[in-house]
Amino acid sequence: MSTRESAPGSTGGADVPGPLHGGPDDDYTPEQLAALTREELDLLGARYDSVQVLHVDPGPEPGSAVEKQAVRQVALTFALAGLTAFAAFVVYVGSGWFLPDWQWDITDSGWSALFTPLIGALGGLALTLVGVGLVLYTKKLLPHETAVQDKHDGSHFDRVTTGATLVGGLHNSGLARRKLITRSLVFMGSGIGLMLVMPLGGLIRNPNTGDPLGTTSWAEGVRLVRDDGSPIRPGDQVPGSLETVFPAVPGGNRQADAATMLIRLRPEQLSVERPRNGQEDFGYGDYVAYSKICTHAGCPVSLYEQETSRILCPCHQSQFDVTQGAKAVFGPATRPLPQLPITVDDEGFFVARSDYIEAVGPTYWNRERI
Amino acid sequence: MARTATAPGVPTTALGKAALEVDDRLIVAGPLRRTLNKVFPDHWSFLLGEIALYAFVILLLSGTYLTFFYDASLREVVYEGTYAPLRGLEMSAAYDSALNLSFDVRGGLFMRQVHHWAALLFVAAIVVHLLRIFFTGAFRRPRETNWLIGVGLLLLALGEGFTGYSLPDDLLSGTGLRIASAIILSIPVVGTWVHWAVFNGDYVGEYIIGRFYIAHVLIIPAILLGLIAVHLLILVKQKHTQFPGPGRTEHNVVGNRLFPAFAAKASGLFFIVFGVVAALGGLVQINPVWLWGPYNPAQVSAASQPDWYIMFLDGSTRLFPAWDINLPGDYTIPALFWPTVVIAGLIFTVLALYPMIERKLTRDTASHHLLQRPRDVPVRTSLGVMALTFYVVLMLSGANDVIAERFDISLNAMTWAGRIGVLILPPIAYVMTYRICLGLQKHDREVLEHGLETGVIRRLPHGEFIEVHQPLGPVDEHGHSQLAYGGAPVPKRMNQVGGARRAIRGFFKPIEEPAQVELEQRRDEHGLAAAESRELTTSGRPSDGGRPQEPRD
Numbered sequence: 001m002s003t004r005e006s007a008p009g010s011t012g013g014a015d016v017p018g019p020l021h022g023g024p025d026d027d028y029t030p031e032q033l034a035a036l037t038r039e040e041l042d043l044l045g046a047r048y049d050s051v052q053v054l055h056v057d058p059g060p061e062p063g064s065a066v067e068k069q070a071v072r073q074v075a076l077t078f079a080l081a082g083l084t085a086f087a088a089f090v091v092y093v094g095s096g097w098f099l100p101d102w103q104w105d106i107t108d109s110g111w112s113a114l115f116t117p118l119i120g121a122l123g124g125l126a127l128t129l130v131g132v133g134l135v136l137y138t139k140k141l142l143p144h145e146t147a148v149q150d151k152h153d154g155s156h157f158d159r160v161t162t163g164a165t166l167v168g169g170l171h172n173s174g175l176a177r178r179k180l181i182t183r184s185l186v187f188m189g190s191g192i193g194l195m196l197v198m199p200l201g202g203l204i205r206n207p208n209t210g211d212p213l214g215t216t217s218w219a220e221g222v223r224l225v226r227d228d229g230s231p232i233r234p235g236d237q238v239p240g241s242l243e244t245v246f247p248a249v250p251g252g253n254r255q256a257d258a259a260t261m262l263i264r265l266r267p268e269q270l271s272v273e274r275p276r277n278g279q280e281d282f283g284y285g286d287y288v289a290y291s292k293i294c295t296h297a298g299c300p301v302s303l304y305e306q307e308t309s310r311i312l313c314p315c316h317q318s319q320f321d322v323t324q325g326a327k328a329v330f331g332p333a334t335r336p337l338p339q340l341p342i343t344v345d346d347e348g349f350f351v352a353r354s355d356y357i358e359a360v361g362p363t364y365w366n367r368e369r370i
Numbered sequence: 371m372a373r374t375a376t377a378p379g380v381p382t383t384a385l386g387k388a389a390l391e392v393d394d395r396l397i398v399a400g401p402l403r404r405t406l407n408k409v410f411p412d413h414w415s416f417l418l419g420e421i422a423l424y425a426f427v428i429l430l431l432s433g434t435y436l437t438f439f440y441d442a443s444l445r446e447v448v449y450e451g452t453y454a455p456l457r458g459l460e461m462s463a464a465y466d467s468a469l470n471l472s473f474d475v476r477g478g479l480f481m482r483q484v485h486h487w488a489a490l491l492f493v494a495a496i497v498v499h500l501l502r503i504f505f506t507g508a509f510r511r512p513r514e515t516n517w518l519i520g521v522g523l524l525l526l527a528l529g530e531g532f533t534g535y536s537l538p539d540d541l542l543s544g545t546g547l548r549i550a551s552a553i554i555l556s557i558p559v560v561g562t563w564v565h566w567a568v569f570n571g572d573y574v575g576e577y578i579i580g581r582f583y584i585a586h587v588l589i590i591p592a593i594l595l596g597l598i599a600v601h602l603l604i605l606v607k608q609k610h611t612q613f614p615g616p617g618r619t620e621h622n623v624v625g626n627r628l629f630p631a632f633a634a635k636a637s638g639l640f641f642i643v644f645g646v647v648a649a650l651g652g653l654v655q656i657n658p659v660w661l662w663g664p665y666n667p668a669q670v671s672a673a674s675q676p677d678w679y680i681m682f683l684d685g686s687t688r689l690f691p692a693w694d695i696n697l698p699g700d701y702t703i704p705a706l707f708w709p710t711v712v713i714a715g716l717i718f719t720v721l722a723l724y725p726m727i728e729r730k731l732t733r734d735t736a737s738h739h740l741l742q743r744p745r746d747v748p749v750r751t752s753l754g755v756m757a758l759t760f761y762v763v764l765m766l767s768g769a770n771d772v773i774a775e776r777f778d779i780s781l782n783a784m785t786w787a788g789r790i791g792v793l794i795l796p797p798i799a800y801v802m803t804y805r806i807c808l809g810l811q812k813h814d815r816e817v818l819e820h821g822l823e824t825g826v827i828r829r830l831p832h833g834e835f836i837e838v839h840q841p842l843g844p845v846d847e848h849g850h851s852q853l854a855y856g857g858a859p860v861p862k863r864m865n866q867v868g869g870a871r872r873a874i875r876g877f878f879k880p881i882e883e884p885a886q887v888e889l890e891q892r893r894d895e896h897g898l899a900a901a902e903s904r905e906l907t908t909s910g911r912p913s914d915g916g917r918p919q920e921p922r923d
Contacts, residue, residue: 034378054617092476092477105454120649120650121653124649125645128641128649134635135639138634142630145627148617148623150621150622151620256573297549298552300668317785332690332706365561365703
């Protein structure tokens with residue numbers, strides 16, 4: 001190659017592939033390749049990919065009974081797939097047009113209840129049949145070949161040459177010698193890194209300001225109301241019953257930690273009742289109020305079995321005894337359900353005497369401290 | 371270079387010319403040929419990962435469709451859709467849009483159920499694929515990287531499943547979210563801070579559904595997609611493992627070329643997976659959110675279970691004893707922390723590090739491309755079954771209230787059965803599996819040495835009965851073969867070595883004469899009948915039963 005030649009569009013030199021081109025194109029001329037059959041070419045290419053076809057079990061003989069039967073099977077499968085696919089399309093498009101409406105009504109058990117199942121059955125069948133057809137085709141009509149491909153271990157040549165290129169580049173950069181640049185790079189990297197993760201700081205909020213985990217909407221004089229907002233008098237519940245109550249504040253019945261169970265104990269429960277120390281006067285008469293939020297994982301404890309005085313949480317089966325200050329008596333919960341101190345206001349409705357005196361809901365790291 | 375029409379090898383058909391045009395520009399013929407010629411080994415268990423991949427494709431397609439209708443907002447709205455029992459109820463916009471998707475979008479319910487079923491299948495296929503990799507030792511060097519990526523994919527799939535499960539904001543998923551909130555709170559020191567960062571405040575707030583949504587449709591799927599791509603690229607680069615067998619070595623792969631056999635079979639499997647999921651989505655109801663009702667923190671339904679893949683954590687939470695740890699300074703480590711964060715963390719750490727642990731303990735650092743049969747590695751197999759037993763006890767405990775109710779067992783008895791079972795069943799499973807593995811190994815050796823049991827009893831002249839064995843190779847004077855075990859299945863029945871005639875054709879009734887088949891097989895020297903006519907005693911055990919005899923002369 002000579003730099004004095006300057007053909008247009010080139011930087012000089014004849015515009016032909018360089019001497020490093022190489023490869024199978026040098027081994028086989030187009031004439032040689034043209035002389036090979038298709039099978040030979042296939043196997044030749046495979047050999048270049050380290051693949052050797054060891055054995056070919058040819059498919060069924062063309063025109064044989066076996067082939068005809070297999071062709072019929074495969075064609076039938078594909079045809080059925082098409083048929084069911086068209087049927088699914090007709091059901092989807094035609095419902096509400098020339099077929100009954102697809103929209104389901106709770107009273108309806110006719111077409112609209114069949115719409116989704118039909119789409120699933122027909123569509124699913126269509127797709128499955130496509131798959132079955134393909135598998136049948138492969139198994140019954142394609143030649144079965146056994147090929148073997150070599151696995152190559154890592155090449156020593158590649159490792160050494162790549163290593164030389166990498167190390168050479170690093171060496172030329174002089175980073176090993178130019179310590180000042182290395183240090184400034186480390187400093188820059190940590191700074192840029194911190195700057196890039198900095199916006200995540202927007203997610204961080206202080207969970208301790210205002211003690212949101214330890215407080216609820218309950219406060220002195222807040223009425224106990226049902227889900228529909230109606231207040232409750234002591235005579236409203238029969239002994240042994242449980243009612244879920246909420247604080248009479250806006251949105252009180254949607255708050256995650258305010259739900260409370262108002263329980264009227266039966267006389268025989270009252271006789272064995274052992275409230276927690278210092279909470280003997282939290283109830284009112286034969287009424288007691290406990291938080292509904294499980295102290296284990298925060299599910300609403302819901303199932304009250306009055307014969308055993310136990311309240312069961314359906315999530316993890318913690319059980320609380322309402323005659324023992326809602327102590328956890330079985331299951332994974334450790335703490336009793338917090339008790340809400342209640343009394344009756346001037347108009348004779350239940351009110352809270354204060355907020356819960358401890359945090360309701362699941363335990364957390366610094367619960368005892370605030 | 372100038373080409374003439376007469377130059378050899380120049381395409382003459384339109385398709386050939388088009389292909390030439392493409393290759394002139396993109397130079398893909400070489401890489402394409404290498405891809406088409408790639409050899410894939412053939413075994414049913416290698417399809418499990420494919421099923422997971424296809425389930426993921428279905429999830430992407432159906433999930434994209436769902437986003438057209440879903441509204442990820444906790445804004446309160448009043449339901450006014452088609453489903454009468456909930457009309458007029460206050461609910462979140464998320465739940466409202468999930469209901470509309472189910473009742474007022476043509477085929478929307480079908481799509482939602484397809485998505486849910488595909489999600490269950492996705493995780494299930496990943497887990498079964500993982501078990502296959504584990505029990506056959508396919509994670510050994512050089513495939514540790516892909517094992518780690520696989521464990522990462524499983525974790526992401528669980529996260530994807532849980533975030534998706536929470537999106538409809540129905541009573542069931544809201545309960546799950548509440549438990550997740552409690553689990554986050556239970557983390558020592560940083561729990562409340564993490565909770566405030568995730569929920570943007572106290573439970574439940576107004577942000578969580580929006581955040582879960584973007585995690586579910588963008589962040590986690592993007593990572594999943596990237597990791598799946600790397601997983602497959604590494605697989606292609608390292609080539610697939612294979613079971614030992616004739617002609618199979620550590621340095622080759624025996625099987626089918628990608629084109630056409632493997633490609634056709636794989637596409638067939640894709641359509642079958644798609645078809646089964648579509649049929650499930652239409653025919654088998656899943657997560658009927660309209661029956662659960664909108665989320666309300668004061669309500670819960672009995673028998674609330676998470677999807678199956680989270681159930682083991684629910685189970686461990688139910689079984690763990692009420693052990694709060696009170697530290698000096700009034701700090702508490704809640705009991706909830708251990709069965710959720712710690713157990714899950716331990717399970718997945720041990721799982722991820724297992725290849726390194728095994729390499730350390732066995733000091734086997736060689737590259738392996740041939741798989742092992744589980745029986746040949748009894749310790750690993752027993753460890754796997756032990757872990758599986760632990761997992762299954764936890765999973766069943768996640769449904770212990772349903773079991774208690776259905777079978778009329780005390781709930782507390784179920785809890786105690788789980789607590790005891792989770793401790794004593796895994797060691798029992800270990801010992802049993804170990805013995806079974808050794809037994810299977812012994813039987814393989816026995817068959818190799820003494821031959822197959824033919825079921826033919828022969829009475830010797832002196833009255834002794836012996837069972838005639840069919841040796842698998844040449845025998846010495848005692849009737850013993852000297853065949854080495856090569857890690858491949860050993861035939862155990864006569865018809866596996868061509869000892870039985872083929873089955874009579876016909877599905878409901880035979881369409882050929884059994885006698886004809888018998889004759890045909892005899893002609894081709896197949897089957898027991900043919901063997902009998904070939905003088906069984908010379909090919910089988912010697913007529914003396916291999917016993918020492920008086921020397922003949």
